[in-house]
Amino acid sequence: MVRTLRERQAVADIELFFYENGFANWFITHARSSYGFDWLQIIAALRSGRFFFPQNSYFSVPGETIIPDQRFLGQGAAQAMGEEHVEHLTALAATLSQGEDVRRSLELEGLRVDAGKLTIEPAGSLVNEQQEENLLVGLVKQGRLQNEDVILRHLGDAHELFVQGKDHASIGESRNLIQALIDDISAATNANGGHSVGYPAGMANRLQYLQDVGFFTTDEKTAFGTAWGFLSAGSHPGIPSRDEARIGLILSLEFGQLLLLKFANWAANGFQAFS
Numbered sequence: 662m663v664r665t666l667r668e669r670q671a672v673a674d675i676e677l678f679f680y681e682n683g684f685a686n687w688f689i690t691h692a693r694s695s696y697g698f699d700w701l702q703i704i705a706a707l708r709s710g711r712f713f714f715p716q717n718s719y720f721s722v723p724g725e726t727i728i729p730d731q732r733f734l735g736q737g738a739a740q741a742m743g744e745e746h747v748e749h750l751t752a753l754a755a756t757l758s759q760g761e762d763v764r765r766s767l768e769l770e771g772l773r774v775d776a777g778k779l780t781i782e783p784a785g786s787l788v789n790e791q792q793e794e795n796l797l798v799g800l801v802k803q804g805r806l807q808n809e810d811v812i813l814r815h816l817g818d819a820h821e822l823f824v825q826g827k828d829h830a831s832i833g834e835s836r837n838l839i840q841a842l843i844d845d846i847s848a849a850t851n852a853n854g855g856h857s858v859g860y861p862a863g864m865a866n867r868l869q870y871l872q873d874v875g876f877f878t879t880d881e882k883t884a885f886g887t888a889w890g891f892l893s894a895g896s897h898p899g900i901p902s903r904d905e906a907r908i909g910l911i912l913s914l915e916f917g918q919l920l921l922l923k924f925a926n927w928a929a930n931g932f933q934a935f936s
Contacts, residue, residue, distance in 0.1 A: 672698075682753055683779060688746070691727050700750070707746050710739030752779040765824045768907065790907075793914040794820065800921035804928075806845040815841055816917075819910050828906035829896075835906075835913035836892035842920045843867050843885070849924075850874055854932030864889060875934065876927055888916050 675698055679689050695716045696703050706712035713726045713734055726734045734742070755763040755774040767774065769790035772781050794816065801812055819834035847867040851860040856874045861867060865886070872882040892909050896902070926935050 683749065687727055687729055704747055704750070707743035708740070710734075710736055710743050712743060712746075713739050748781050749779055752776075752781050761826055762824050765826065765903075769820070769823070769910075790820075790911060790914065793911065793918070797914050797917050797921070800918060800925070804921050804924055806842075807848060808841060808845050812838065812841045812845070816913075819913065823906050823910055826903075828902035831906040832892055832909045835909040836889060838913045839885075839889050839892065839916060839920075840864055842917055843871070843889075846876070846920060846924050846927075847871060849928070850876060850932045853928075856933075874932075876923065885916060885920070888912055 672693065676689050676693065679692075680686065691712070692698055692703055696706070703712065713728060715725075715727060724733045724735070726732060726739075728734070751763065751767075752774045754760050755767060756776050756779070764774065767781060771783060771789045773783075774780070775782055797816065798813065801809055801816075806812060815834050815838040819831050819838060822828075822831035822834060843864060844867065847860065847870055850856070850871070854874060858870060858873045861870055868877070868882050868886050868889075871877045872879060877885065891897075892913065897905055923935070930936050
């Protein structure tokens with residue numbers, strides 16, 4: 662009996678919470694009665710549009726909704742309405758004390774939450790991390806580098822660690838991503854280019870090696886060395902660790918793309934020149 666009362670109170674608290682945050686009574690009632698507040702199922706149903714229709718359609722008219730003031734709804738309109746509700750739920754989740762990972766995920770997509778309106782808006786950033794990450798993954802796969810799996814693991818770890826709030830570990834993985842690319846490009850050049858320059862160990866030496874064989878110009882070698890050095894330098898006074906990790910991730914993505922674009926042309930010309 663006590664457990665039943667507690668369960669009822671918990672359900673009542675959930676209903677009140679969503680009502681106070683702008684969700685309609687019909688939405689809350691349907692989420693409870695048809696889905697038991699199982700949010701994974703609810704989000705899937707919202708995205709497909711089926712949330713807005715009775716689960717048992719035996720007695721219902723085709724296309725008739727559960728929405729009091731909107732009796733019928735087409736599939737496209739239902740999916741659009743579903744995405745609006747998913748956005749509202751995501752924005753609400755991001756405002757919670759436990760919502761840091763949601764906020765960070767949105768930030769990497771160039772988005773931010775308006776906590777007052779509970780909407781998701783562009784953050785004004787020119788960089789969408791997920792798009793840049795997808796571009797880098799494609800270039801890694803095209804490049805057929807020896808340690809492709811290691812490179813992609815560093816990339817994935819840098820992203821996930823940032824979302825989890827592990828900023829310094831994320832910076833370390835961003836640095837490892839650049840280092841792994843330099844190592845593989847150097848190894849492929851040494852194996853296939855026929856250069857007389859000795860193949861060295863160590864990041865600084867391999868940056869110099871790539872300049873000596875003609876892969877880097879002097880300015881490029883300095884730029885890539887500076888980027889790697891920034892990611893290796895530990896904390897930077899005056900820069901919040903969150904921003905440092907985010908910028909470090911984006912920096913590794915952009916410099917990684919530059920490396921792989923050069924490498925594709927380099928490999929096509931026998932690892933000796935550019936066309």
